[in-house]
Amino acid sequence: MAKRISAEEFDRIFDEGNEDIVDYLDLDKAVVSYPDLDTDLRRVNVDFPEWMIDELDREAKRIGINRQAVIKTWIAERIDRMRAARSA
Known part of the structure; x- marks a missing residue:
């Protein structure tokens, strides 16, 4: 709660x-919404060290979403910051 x-x-x-x-x-x-993620999906395979997977899983459990959603959210947030920095 x-x-x-x-x-x-x-x-x-x-x-x-x-x-x-x-x-x-x-x-x-x-509700997490990144409109750009909903279009033209492409599959990407990424290898992560075990410690990183463990951290992703802990964060996913903490906030109640799956590992893939954590990864997508974090990457989208980073891209948003990069775009904002470029346009500043």
Whole structure:
């Protein structure tokens, strides 16, 4: 169950970036959407070291999604940051 705080407190924590906000989210109702991922899918095989798979699985379990969703989400977030940096 998510910790309850005000919207203002949530915004402050998010903006400061020093604390993980996942504990404040109700992930049972969360929807992750990256529209670019829904088009023209291509399969890519990637080999990861075992320790990395273990970390991915821990994060997936922590936030209640599967390993592939963690990988796609993290890569999409990184691409978003790169695009933002290029356009700044």
